[in-house]
Amino acid sequence: MxxxxxxxxxxxxxxxxxxxxxxxxxxxxxxxxxxxxxxxxxxxxxxxxxxxxxxxxxSGACQPNNEPKILKESASTAWIDANNVLGATVSHFAMDVAVTKAKSTGVGWVTVKGSNHNGMAGWWAQKAADKGLIGMAFTNTSPLLAPTRSKQAALGTNPISVVAPASQGESFYLDMATTAVAVGKIEMQRRKGQPLPSGWAQGPDGRETTDADLGYNTGCLMPLGGGEQTSGYKGYGLAAMVELFCGISSGANYGHHVRSWSHSGEGGPANLGHCFVAVDPECFAPGFGDRLAEAIQHWRQLEPTDPNLPVLAPGDKEKKSAKETDERxxxxxxxxxxxxxxxxxxxxxxxxxxxxxxx
Amino acid sequence: MxxxxxxxxxxxxxxxxxxxxxxxxxxxxxxxxxxxxxxxxxxxxxxxxxxxxxxxxxSGACQPNNEPKILKESASTAWIDANNVLGATVSHFAMDVAVTKAKSTGVGWVTVKGSNHNGMAGWWAQKAADKGLIGMAFTNTSPLLAPTRSKQAALGTNPISVVAPASQGESFYLDMATTAVAVGKIEMQRRKGQPLPSGWAQGPDGRETTDADLGYNTGCLMPLGGGEQTSGYKGYGLAAMVELFCGISSGANYGHHVRSWSHSGEGGPANLGHCFVAVDPECFAPGFGDRLAEAIQHWRQLEPTDPNLPVLAPGDKEKKSAKETDERxxxxxxxxxxxxxxxxxxxxxxxxxxxxxxx
Structure with a gap:
């Protein structure tokens, strides 16, 4: 290190x-x-x-100095062509549009095509939450998730992120891949020479594997929920939902049409699809932030199964890490x-x- | 039977x-x-x-002949008081409002308080899909889900439903509890005298149990994903997200404040919260229905791990069951x-x- x-x-x-x-x-x-x-x-x-x-x-697959463009818009929606810029450039642009629309009509729902990898989804949802809104961000990614019963991958790790501001300095922060785990966790077990837990990855025969090398090389992650008996089809359904919001709505590449995962820069433009949503909680019952803070604090004080492992609220791990990083x-x-x-x-x-x- | x-x-x-x-x-x-x-x-x-x-x-907990009322609205949102009517009454009312707003601004986002159990979430999302829109429905329910690391339940089975129309008679239909399984599945194993699969339910000590009686009596379902090692905190996060959209946004009862599950009618009004969303796919790239149909058909023809168990698209099980019921x-x-x-x-x-x- x-x-x-x-x-x-x-x-x-x-x-x-x-x-x-x-x-x-x-x-x-x-x-x-x-x-x-x-x-x-x-x-x-x-x-x-x-x-x-x-x-x-x-390689020219990404054109960082292009400008994203709104192709179509309505009072609460926009359809954007990223024009192949960096993921961060268009994500700022698109979430700003969603926030502006939410401030005006209550909701902004924006889809993006022609984009590149836009990193940690939570960062984009957080951007709306910083303006007092419920922020959501979704993106498709290269195929790595094997639908339930399938030998092959057909969807990405397609993350869902929802961030919302609460009272008393609290906030709700959810940022999760719809696979059971990210590729990085498989890589970590492999480096440590440890087997994979059940429900993480498949081998080339389509069956669950605990062999970290085999899991890594096959590149077929199991959806959240694992196998069929433990409702892995729900994780598959969520990944498909994210694709519906991203590539299928925006006309970007989607599902099996997205290029393979690689660091090489080969294979031409990624043409990824994203979706950004902002909702103004002020449009509903007064006291949103108080109720959210109360719920978060209730979850944290639930009696833990293991006294050494306190119950966390969504985002507590990230906030702890950020605080420690900033202190150091x-x-x-x-x-x-x-x-x-x-x-x-x-x-x-x-x-x-x-x-x-x-x- | x-x-x-x-x-x-x-x-x-x-x-x-x-x-x-x-x-x-x-x-x-x-x-x-x-x-x-x-x-x-x-x-x-x-x-x-x-x-x-x-x-x-x-018991008077539900007043079926009251009328739901819009308490506040903006171009794309509405906040509704169900006034304690049956779940179906206010869900029709609220989704109609969401659909009307989506037809006008691109999106309708409606939250409801003061409601009763509104059944299968997919039925409400389907209502928007029948109008050519992407429909979503969420509801909170009585506490049954134990957050990761918690001995106690603190959230409901809080379902997520998304339904969208596609070309060629296809449609996307997702309707899922955010727990690994519904209570009914635990009950079924119990009746059959079979153990529970790993990752379904907890015993009173907060640990996973395979004892169907114990799991049923404890009433602590595990979130989608099961234990912490298999990312059960994602299912917990999704259930919390649904609560944020429903009870926390609408000012209904939420989380641990929702009355316990019972058939008795005791305990006063349920004051449940729902959320209904409609989004017009016409606001984005032309060809939405074609791309969605192509994706659905691609998933179905993926090579299956077991040749006797073909890969399904989200909703295929429900459509098969509906077709068979109608034929019979x-x-x-x-x-x-x-x-x-x-x-x-x-x-x-x-x-x-x-x-x-x-x-």
């Missing part, structure tokens, strides 16, 4: 994106998205993803990540990331 | 509701909701629920259900349901 000042990791990511031609604002917004994921304890969506974005810019002022990366960042710095002629030794 | 002509079961349910004072339209709409559940293969939400509604009317013209009920309906007929002085012997 290596420790890096949070501001320095952000500087490095911004510099790399600028070095391959992204204008300052686009580079900064994308780097902010990545550093937020590292800060919230989701390293798979942080610096770890930088090289994928770089490669997509270098540093983020930590595994050695492999530090090494590949050094190689990237050299390749792009960018000032390398200043890494402190970890204790 | 006993077979009953579908029309006769509907007649019986309507008569019972009228016998306890519900006006014709209210009785018919509620009976239609129940017969649709039996028709779609969800018997737990069909005739099985009738007595609960009857008891709530008799009858619904089937277990003996216990037939017997309790006969007792109910006698109690309410209603013509008993005409039951044919099953073969």
């Amino acid at each position: 290596g420790k890096v000042a949070t501001a320095e990791a952000y500087r490095f990511m911004t510099d790399c994106l600028k070095a391959v031609g992204a204008a300052a604002k686009a580079a900064e917004q994308q780097a902010e998205l990545l550093i937020q994921a590292d800060r919230l304890g989701h390293p798979s969506h942080g610096l770890n993803r930088l090289e994928m974005y770089i490669n997509d810019i270098l 002022g540093t983020v930590s990366y595994v050695k492999q990540q530090i090494d590949s960042s050094a190689a990237l710095a050299e390749r792009l002629k960018v000032k390398p990331m200043d890494v402190m030794l970890d204790n | 006993g077979k009953v002509a579908t029309a006769e079961a509907y007649r019986f349910m309507t008569d019972c509701l009228k016998a306890v004072g519900a006006a014709a339209k209210a009785a018919e709409q509620q009976a239609e909701l129940l017969i649709q559940a039996d028709r779609l293969g969800h018997p737990s939400h069909g005739l099985n629920r009738l007595e609960m509604y009857i008891n709530d009317i008799l 013209g009858t619904v089937s009920y277990v003996k216990q259900q037939i017997d309790s309906s006969a007792a109910l007929a006698e109690r309410l002085k209603v013509k008993p349901m005409d039951v044919m012997l099953d073969n």
Whole structure:
């Protein structure tokens, strides 16, 4: 592990994106998205993803200096062409539209086509919550989820995120893939040389596997819920719902038409689809924030099964991680990540990331 | 098992509701909701629920002849007081409002307080889909879901339903509790004398149990995803999200404040909260229905793990059941259900349901 000042990791990511031609604002917004994921304890969506974005810019699959465009709109909706910009650029643009419409009509529902990977979905839902709204963000991704009973993957890890502001400094924060676990968790078990728990991944025969290598190489994650007996078809249904909101509504690539997962930047534009929703809770019963805070606090004080494992409210893990990161002022990366960042710095002629030794 | 002509079961349910004072339209709409559940293969939400509604009317907890009222509205939202009517009455009223707003602004988002159990969520989402819209329905329910790490239940089975029309006679139909399974499935294993699969229910010590009696008596269902290792906190997060849309937004009872599950009609008004959403896919990319149909058909033809178990699209089970019911013209009920309906007929002085012997 290596420790890096949070501001320095952000500087490095911004510099790399600028070095391959992204204008300052686009580079900064994308780097902010990545550093937020590292800060919230989701390293798979942080610096770890930088090289994928770089490669997509270098190959021409992503055009960071284009401008997103509204293709069609109504009082409460908009359909946007991302024009192949970075995911962060169009996600800011689209959620701003959703927020403006929600402030005017109560709801904004925006779909996006022609986009690239837009990172941690929660960051976009949070953007609406910061304006006092219920924010939601959905995106499709490369096929990795095997529908119940299927040998093959046909949907992405298609995340659902909902964030809402509450009283007393509380907030509701949900950001979840609709697969049982993300690919990163399979990779982690593999590195540790440990078997996979039941319900995470399938082997090439379509059956559940506990072999981490086999699970990783097959690339067929099980939906949330696992097998059919434990209602994995619900996770499959949720992933399909996300696709309906994203690629199918926006006319982006969808489901099996989305390019395979790769860091190579090959395969042309990703043409991913997203969906952003903002709803104004002021349109309903007064006291929304108080009720939400009371519910959150009730969940936390429920009697735990194991006294050492207190019940958490959705988002508590992320908030704890963010607080600790901010107190330390540093983020930590595994050695492999530090090494590949050094190689990237050299390749792009960018000032390398200043890494402190970890204790 | 006993077979009953579908029309006769509907007649019986309507008569019972009228016998306890519900006006014709209210009785018919509620009976239609129940017969649709039996028709779609969800018997737990069909005739099985009738007595609960009857008891709530008799105790005065439900006032079937009140009128729901819009308390506040904006271009795309409405906040409704159900005024304690039957769930079907206010759900028709509220989804009609959502549909009208969606036709005008692109989206309708409606929350309801002061309501009663509104049955199968999919029936309400379907209502919007029948008008060419993406329909969504959510409701809170009595506490039965134990948040991850908790010994106690604190949320309902809080269903999510999304239904959307597609080309070529296809449609997307998702209607799922956010618990791993519904109570009815625990009851079924218990009747069969079989153990529960892992990940369904907890015992009084807060640990997963495979003992069907213990699971049934404890009344603590596990969220979709099961235990923490298989991401049960995602199912918990989804149930909490539904509560945020329903009771917390509408000012109805929410979470632990919702009355316990019972058929007794005691405990006063349920004051449940619902949420209904309609979105017009015409506001986005042309060709929505074609893409959705293509995706659905792709999922069905995926290579299955077991050649005898073809991959299904969300809703295929329900459509098959509806088709078979319509071809037969009858619904089937277990003996216990037939017997309790006969007792109910006698109690309410209603013509008993005409039951044919099953073969």
